[in-house]
Amino acid sequence: MPVTIKDVARESGVNVSTVSRALNGEYGVHADTREMVAAVARRLGYRPNRVARGLVTGRSHTLGLVVSDIRNHFFAEVARGAEDAACRAGHDLILCNSDLDPDKQMRYMQSLLEKRVDGILMNSVSVLSRAQQEQLAAMGVAIVLLNRTAPRGVFSTVCADNRGGGRLAAEYLLKLGHRRIAHLTGPRHHGNMTDRARGFVRALSAVPQPVEPVMIYGRNDFTGGYEMGRELLARHPEVTAVFAASDTMAFGAIRAFIEAGRRIPGDLSVIGFDDIELAAIVNPPLTTIYQPKYEIGEAAVEILLRHADRKKPHAPEHRVFDVRLVERQSCKPRD
Amino acid sequence: MPVTIKDVARESGVNVSTVSRALNGEYGVHADTREMVAAVARRLGYRPNRVARGLVTGRSHTLGLVVSDIRNHFFAEVARGAEDAACRAGHDLILCNSDLDPDKQMRYMQSLLEKRVDGILMNSVSVLSRAQQEQLAAMGVAIVLLNRTAPRGVFSTVCADNRGGGRLAAEYLLKLGHRRIAHLTGPRHHGNMTDRARGFVRALSAVPQPVEPVMIYGRNDFTGGYEMGRELLARHPEVTAVFAASDTMAFGAIRAFIEAGRRIPGDLSVIGFDDIELAAIVNPPLTTIYQPKYEIGEAAVEILLRHADRKKPHAPEHRVFDVRLVERQSCKPRD
DNA sequence: CTGAAAGCGCTAACAG
């Protein structure tokens, strides 16, 4: 049975409201009283009950983070940035893994809402319908998306310049002389990856002799990349360069290529996206598009916190981070 | 202004307590009433306030997870297992990154306590002083440790058979004929890694011609491994085999070795610990000790939940998971 | 500067 504010009040001979004021360092309480109360509180090992406080103030100082899977390196990095920013602001972060399952995602949203979180950070499973967006918006909680789902939606968004990244990858492969190119992307309607694909395809078709890439869709993880890699070899052995929409998928694909006796980059050039730490240490080191993962998490929380003051309805903010090509050794000019 | 239980009561013409009972599916309420109330609740978009409920029931249905860094693959995997288990039981997980900093860790504990979490999962207690540990125990919240600290402490623990893993690594390297061996381990007093080191050293000395390994301490991340790798080359070039206490450190060390022109496993055999996904795909594929990360997170939450019923003080449980050697291609017999 | 009192939204006896 923990010690409550009442205990402190009784023990220090003042009213609970005075204890509250003293401990919250507000004005209107004598310095002596404050010190005395503080001393008693310390002696008793008083620990304010934030649940009770939240009930009256209406703010839980808790944020929700809904990602598809924390084991995904990208999200781990985002989560760390988000947690650091939240911690600095005196907030906690509830972690949820949606597995890109719409039902699971909605259930988590419900749960977070019932816990009265001050805001939610999420990478949405898919392009949200107008109706879904409005439903979420109507829930009356600040939401920041980690991927652009609909152009100019009602929610704030923070993400990398995915389309620009796709373009960079395309221009790079073209510059190396590749003409038979494939793109391994994630599930359809995955906001970020869709944008990467769009930028990639568009850049490939914006040249004098346009090239149309082979598109392969799959799961955004190692195994998904592996399967897409095998599929590519089976159906399009003529391809000389592939752009994978994440480093993890790139690793999976490379594994499939190597198992099939292909050499990277000798027979096949591969470029990824994310620049996770391990991209630099696999063999061959992976050429990829860097995006600032930690900073994305940080920025998302900052926006969220700014909007969580639900005094005035903020207009949605859209923050886009620059990406850049990191040239390593998994691509080479076409012979 | 969200709709409350009162609104539902008024709208459906019954008392709030009836609404509460109806919605919580308890006995003692007419089926018709229940349905009617449920219908009204749905129509009004009623969303129970778990904060309020928590205040009266004393249970927040929230767990705290304190790890050193979620970007560490091992912890991401543990976190996922924990989150899944928590979710199944209707609980949420608050994520905290301690960076192995005792102060930060204690601050997180305070914060979690003030949020009245039902239990806390944490690693890295070993960095805490004896006094701090006792302080934790006195806090009166269920705690499960992800590493063994003091033998037979007051807390429950869940971890892999770290000592056995160290032994496995030692026996393997000895079997390959290595005699000049180094161990790259984490920070001193890191519970799990200390145990790995102990098992390793002991097994090396338990043979007819005992070998005493070169010990190098460092940070448990890629850069830490890299630095230890360089230090090893500079100070002990005679070494032919290395046991790194985590795959991540092994990767860092390998990077240092390769930069220095050493070949793996040609010049230097390397064995890791954890068996993270990427261990299988780096080149050469990393021989390592597998430990069931996801299951550790799951088991920890299960124990926590069992103990969170603070009716009766449970005796601490200690669960140890088996490890096994995964032989890949980063080790070879000494010439 | 401090105390008294009302209530945040909900559950849980206790009556009826």
Add this chain to the structure above:
DNA sequence: CTGTTAGCGCTTTCAG
């Protein structure tokens, strides 16, 4: 089966 009544621990008017 349902209504009444107390709170849970805290903040926040409103008086004094």
